Amino acid sequence: MLSREIRREFAAIVGQERLRTSQEDLLTYAYDAYVKEYIPDAVLFPKSTVEVSRLMKVASAHQIPVTPRGAGSGLGGGSLAKRGGVVLCFTMMNQILEINTANRYAIVEPGVVISEFQKEVEKLNLFYPPDPGSATVATMGGSVSMNAGGLRGVKYGVTRDYLMGLEIVLPSGEVMNAGSITAKDVTGYDLTRLICGSEGTLALVTKIIVRLLPKPKARRTLQAIYDHIDDAGNTVAKIIAAGVIPASLELMDRMIIKALEDFAHLGLPLDAEAVLLIDVDGDLEAVEKQAKMVAEFCKSQGARDVRVSQSEKDNEQLWMARRSAFGAVARMRPTCVIEDATVPVSYLTSAIKKVMEISEGNRVQIAVLAHAGDGNLHPLVLCDQRDKEEMERVEKAMDEIVDYAMSVGGTLSGEHGIGIAKAKYLPRQLSGTALEMMRAIKKTFDPQGILNPGSFLEHGRDR
Amino acid sequence: MIAKKIREEVYSCIKCGLCLTPCPVYKQLYFEAASPRGKVQLIKNIFEGRLEPSENFHRLLFTCLLCETCTVNCPSGLKIDRLMKAMRAELVEKFGLPWQKRVLFNLLVSNRLLPFFLFWGRILGKTFFSLISKSGKVGTIPYAKLPQLNPKSLRDQYPEVLTVAEPKGKVLYFTGCATNYLFEEVGHAVIDVLQHLGVEVIIPREQMCCALPIFLAGARKMALKNIEKNLELFNREDVDTVIVDCATCGAALKKEYAHILEEMGESAEAARALGRKVLDISQYLLRFELEEFLQPIRVRVTYHDPCHLLRSQRVKEEPRSLLKRIPGMEFVEMAEADVCCGGGGAFQWEHPDIASGISRGKIKSIRETKASFVASGCPGCRLQIYGNLGDEPIRVVHPVELLAKALR
Numbered sequence: 001m002l003s004r005e006i007r008r009e010f011a012a013i014v015g016q017e018r019l020r021t022s023q024e025d026l027l028t029y030a031y032d033a034y035v036k037e038y039i040p041d042a043v044l045f046p047k048s049t050v051e052v053s054r055l056m057k058v059a060s061a062h063q064i065p066v067t068p069r070g071a072g073s074g075l076g077g078g079s080l081a082k083r084g085g086v087v088l089c090f091t092m093m094n095q096i097l098e099i100n101t102a103n104r105y106a107i108v109e110p111g112v113v114i115s116e117f118q119k120e121v122e123k124l125n126l127f128y129p130p131d132p133g134s135a136t137v138a139t140m141g142g143s144v145s146m147n148a149g150g151l152r153g154v155k156y157g158v159t160r161d162y163l164m165g166l167e168i169v170l171p172s173g174e175v176m177n178a179g180s181i182t183a184k185d186v187t188g189y190d191l192t193r194l195i196c197g198s199e200g201t202l203a204l205v206t207k208i209i210v211r212l213l214p215k216p217k218a219r220r221t222l223q224a225i226y227d228h229i230d231d232a233g234n235t236v237a238k239i240i241a242a243g244v245i246p247a248s249l250e251l252m253d254r255m256i257i258k259a260l261e262d263f264a265h266l267g268l269p270l271d272a273e274a275v276l277l278i279d280v281d282g283d284l285e286a287v288e289k290q291a292k293m294v295a296e297f298c299k300s301q302g303a304r305d306v307r308v309s310q311s312e313k314d315n316e317q318l319w320m321a322r323r324s325a326f327g328a329v330a331r332m333r334p335t336c337v338i339e340d341a342t343v344p345v346s347y348l349t350s351a352i353k354k355v356m357e358i359s360e361g362n363r364v365q366i367a368v369l370a371h372a373g374d375g376n377l378h379p380l381v382l383c384d385q386r387d388k389e390e391m392e393r394v395e396k397a398m399d400e401i402v403d404y405a406m407s408v409g410g411t412l413s414g415e416h417g418i419g420i421a422k423a424k425y426l427p428r429q430l431s432g433t434a435l436e437m438m439r440a441i442k443k444t445f446d447p448q449g450i451l452n453p454g455s456f457l458e459h460g461r462d463r
Numbered sequence: 464m465i466a467k468k469i470r471e472e473v474y475s476c477i478k479c480g481l482c483l484t485p486c487p488v489y490k491q492l493y494f495e496a497a498s499p500r501g502k503v504q505l506i507k508n509i510f511e512g513r514l515e516p517s518e519n520f521h522r523l524l525f526t527c528l529l530c531e532t533c534t535v536n537c538p539s540g541l542k543i544d545r546l547m548k549a550m551r552a553e554l555v556e557k558f559g560l561p562w563q564k565r566v567l568f569n570l571l572v573s574n575r576l577l578p579f580f581l582f583w584g585r586i587l588g589k590t591f592f593s594l595i596s597k598s599g600k601v602g603t604i605p606y607a608k609l610p611q612l613n614p615k616s617l618r619d620q621y622p623e624v625l626t627v628a629e630p631k632g633k634v635l636y637f638t639g640c641a642t643n644y645l646f647e648e649v650g651h652a653v654i655d656v657l658q659h660l661g662v663e664v665i666i667p668r669e670q671m672c673c674a675l676p677i678f679l680a681g682a683r684k685m686a687l688k689n690i691e692k693n694l695e696l697f698n699r700e701d702v703d704t705v706i707v708d709c710a711t712c713g714a715a716l717k718k719e720y721a722h723i724l725e726e727m728g729e730s731a732e733a734a735r736a737l738g739r740k741v742l743d744i745s746q747y748l749l750r751f752e753l754e755e756f757l758q759p760i761r762v763r764v765t766y767h768d769p770c771h772l773l774r775s776q777r778v779k780e781e782p783r784s785l786l787k788r789i790p791g792m793e794f795v796e797m798a799e800a801d802v803c804c805g806g807g808g809a810f811q812w813e814h815p816d817i818a819s820g821i822s823r824g825k826i827k828s829i830r831e832t833k834a835s836f837v838a839s840g841c842p843g844c845r846l847q848i849y850g851n852l853g854d855e856p857i858r859v860v861h862p863v864e865l866l867a868k869a870l871r
Binding site: 073134 | 477478479480485493494496498500505513517519520523538539
């Protein structure tokens with residue numbers, strides 16, 4: 001509980017309206033898209049850097065834990081107040097400050113929703129590629145803190161690849177700039193990219209400068225249906241090895257096909273083992289050439305059916321399947337836990353088969369979606385959170401998936417982050433020295449340890 | 464007690480948050496308890512005994528347009544709107560209704576009180592409004608932009624059965640309160656077009672308010688009498704089609720009646736049977752070759768999707784194709800035509816600030832089309848859009864009014 005004195009100090013900065021402490025407010029800031037919940041003591045909604053800075057001065061003076069949050073669509077509990085204190089929610093600080101067409105960059109506040117920002121830049125024929133599945137809800141600030149990836153990772157990379165600079169507020173309340181608006185910048189350590197993906201443990205991001213690309217002139221979508229999952233996997237390998245870089249390369253397994261057919265009736269064959277959805281983009285001529293080439297790869301690897309879109313509208317139709325996939329699967333059971341272990345792309349097929357084996361071995365329903373082009377698996381684990389015994393089996397299946405990813409040189413998390421969901425696995429991938437180094441960095445930014453306490457860095461320490 | 468089937472819904476929420484940004488109310492307020500996900504989680508907390516249904520929760524639950532945008536966007540297929548509606552009904556037991564709603568609903572459930580009130584309303588209304596401040600508003604709508612009451616209710620202007628020689632069809636017409644008492648021009652247009660097409664129209668005289676405003680405010684028991692009466696009148700064996708010109712009445716007759724009866728543990732058989740017979744007027748008219756009856760009218764028209772038509776009834780293309788069939792008419796799609804106008808029945812009166820914020824976006828989209836007519840098959844949207852437009856010469860009409868205008 002915050003004392004009345006402290007609440008008064010916070011209210012003096014943001015006003016009563018943006019300091020929320022009702023039970024209804026606290027309960028609705030206790031969760032994100034992960035299963036665990038932690039109730040904060042208050043929720044604050046700053047609207048400017050000055051306000052953030054003043055709030056942090058109060059918080060650090062009284063050693064109050066502060067956990068930054070965007071839309072709360074994270075999958076790992078990263079934005080939850082694990083040690084109580086206040087949640088600093090950026091949804092009301094949501095202006096696009098500048099879109100600079102001459103130098104192709106934009107400056108936004110952290111609460112801007114990713115897809116809304118994308119829409120705005122596309123009106124000016126520009127392009128902001130990072131495209132996490134939650135883009136219609138997730139904020140730019142959240143995306144920076146978690147270094148979000150998404151469907152276009154295979155060609156365009158992730159959030160970090162588009163970051164040029166940040167304005168941050170340190171836990172002490174000091175405002176600091178990192179990076180710049182220039183295309184190149186090697187001045188000192190790259191603090192911008194260090195903060196990106198730090199899960200809100202180092203500083204509060206108050207302005208974000210991102211690089212923009214010219215909008216690709218054309219895009220074509222291919223849908224290839226396979227009788228054998230190996231053939232789909234081989235196609236992926238073949239495409240990547242041939243030097244074609246698709247804009248997206250998505251795989252859906254048999255269970256997803258079945259769920260899609262049950263729910264959306266898209267006309268996918270139920271006896272197929274896998275569907276690949278492939279986007280190529282760029283200049284029209286190049287795109288058509290690539291689409292043809294990719295279609296041939298698919299056929300040569302045994303695809304039973306390949307469809308190539310002829311227009312933007314066709315693209316959308318083919319993407320319907322992928323866009324509905326998560327929903328179709330999620331409605332099969334009450335709870336759906338989304339894994340995101342990632343393997344080197346050449347291990348994709350074996351990884352998917354391994355997941356299926358784990359699914360059977362533990363009697364846990366798992367459907368597999370994958371950003372196949374970057375080896376990023378999304379096993380969707382279906383369960384009912386209320387069933388303790390089932391959840392234990394789910395936990396075990398997840399452990400085994402992580403074991404496998406580690407054994408082939410993969411990573412714990414491709415794009416969702418560690419948060420508390422995967423904290424226990426952290427020592428599997430990071431050496432003691434690496435962890436100590438990270439903690440030392442944290443200490444430099446946040447000597448009092450008030451920013452997002454209970455984060456991945458503290459796992460195994462005091463709980 | 465909320466039906467088990469509806470209670471279970473809370474456990475299907477995976478808290479992904481995909482309902483946040485599409486929610487018009489959340490986009491005005493930007494805090495979680497105002498969002499669908501927030502409300503679902505609060506309801507879950509109440510079910511599990513961690514939260515008392517407080518005054519604050521009550522307020523939050525009614526800070527919702529019931530536009531159903533969350534329901535259609537939910538990847539897990541939660542029937543969020545049904546959960547909210549059921550919860551509202553629970554809370555009415557505890558908190559009661561505000562007096563204004565009590566008065567209004569008592570009028571709407573009575574076939575005697577309403578005509579009496581309207582009679583005096585017509586006589587005294589003008590005097591009343593001339594006495595009070597001209598700049599005043601009902602919610603977001605200025606007094607000057609409120610519609611006049613029909614001089615005579617629509618149903619009093621027509622015989623119960625409008626026969627035609629060699630009928631090409633036969634329908635029961637559910638007129639709804641808005642057409643009957645406020646927008647008679649819509650009713651005239653509907654009847655005019657149907658008669659032109661050679662359709663026999665039967666307007667059951669005893670029909671009552673669809674009661675949707677009543678049961679969506681939570682007062683389900685109060686609505687039962689209306690529901691039963693309407694079921695009895697419109698489930699006639701001899702006519703297999705019921706037409707509605709109001710999105711809200713359509714939603715009530717097509718599905719809400721069945722939902723609430725079922726949730727209240729009553730038999731929903733008759734309601735489901737009626738639901739299968741009901742068509743929005745735009746759906747019904749598409750069965751006819753309209754072209755031969757129409758002459759060109761040269762106007763620019765845009766279309767706004769009423770929540771109760773688009774999301775409750777999944778009627779999207781029909782009104783548009785109706786408009787596109789009118790020769791000479793230039794149809795322009797507005798940006799975000801499917802976003803709620805901010806009306807939400809009593810919502811705009813209870814939350815004028817939020818409503819006008821939402822309406823601003825709608826008005827902007829309308830202006831960008833440079834259309835002189837906004838077509839929309841919902842009297843609520845009509846009130847809200849017209850009430851929030853400036854002084855520009857843009858008219859808000861029912862699509863069928865334009866069709867009637869184009870009749871040869």
